[in-house]
Amino acid sequence: MTPALIQRNPYRGVPERAFVRVRLLDTKGMERDLELLADTGNPCAIIVGRNDTAFMAPIPGYSVWSNFGALTAGWLQVVIPEIGFDQQVLGYASDEVVSAAQESDPDFGGLIGLPLLRMMQYGGDSDSFWIRPAGK
Amino acid sequence: MITEHHRSPDEIAYRNLKPTIDRTYSKGRFIAIHNQQVVGDAATLPELLAKLAAEGLNSKECLAVQSGVDYPEFAYILLSGAKT
Numbered sequence: 111m112t113p114a115l116i117q118r119n120p121y122r123g124v125p126e127r128a129f130v131r132v133r134l135l136d137t138k139g140m141e142r143d144l145e146l147l148a149d150t151g152n153p154c155a156i157i158v159g160r161n162d163t164a165f166m167a168p169i170p171g172y173s174v175w176s177n178f179g180a181l182t183a184g185w186l187q188v189v190i191p192e193i194g195f196d197q198q199v200l201g202y203a204s205d206e207v208v209s210a211a212q213e214s215d216p217d218f219g220g221l222i223g224l225p226l227l228r229m230m231q232y233g234g235d236s237d238s239f240w241i242r243p244a245g246k
Numbered sequence: 247m248i249t250e251h252h253r254s255p256d257e258i259a260y261r262n263l264k265p266t267i268d269r270t271y272s273k274g275r276f277i278a279i280h281n282q283q284v285v286g287d288a289a290t291l292p293e294l295l296a297k298l299a300a301e302g303l304n305s306k307e308c309l310a311v312q313s314g315v316d317y318p319e320f321a322y323i324l325l326s327g328a329k330t
Contacts, residue, residue, distance in 0.1 A: 169305040176321040210325035
């Protein structure tokens, strides 16, 4: 039997938050693993810290203004090995947003928002939040 | 306080070009804009970067978008600590 492709993460932080583990890849093959607070109300696919702009491709994306100020836009290669996800995604950088996420848990490295979550299946129960490959 | 966002000339051009881009290219195709014009397209971002390089264009001076995708102009992020 083929094992189910799923990433399941128990809620974490104070207050408890849903999160997703992703890997960023740069054009030279460098990797960075991040735990991102899942925020389905967020219209940005992914928001990371300014240090992680090093993982953005060398071409700008369409930037966005927010209630946290300007967010730098750039293209990130986002990989989630457990569910076979590997796509170029328009992401944003803001240390202020990351700091706010870290108020719940200092290990959070950013946010994952609805545009990226809807590229897969997602859901949760009383104990954990999960993601699966997009349905066919 | 929320103030007006400064947009690059290529970002402003993209707003006007978007309907044409969405009609012309398949959804998800990567498009490069430079000097307020479409200068390249490709199925993937690495292919687009290679095309721009082959044409002698500096990708850092271009804008990359995907056809058929709507990008937010403003994002209200519901976390504490916002500096509104």
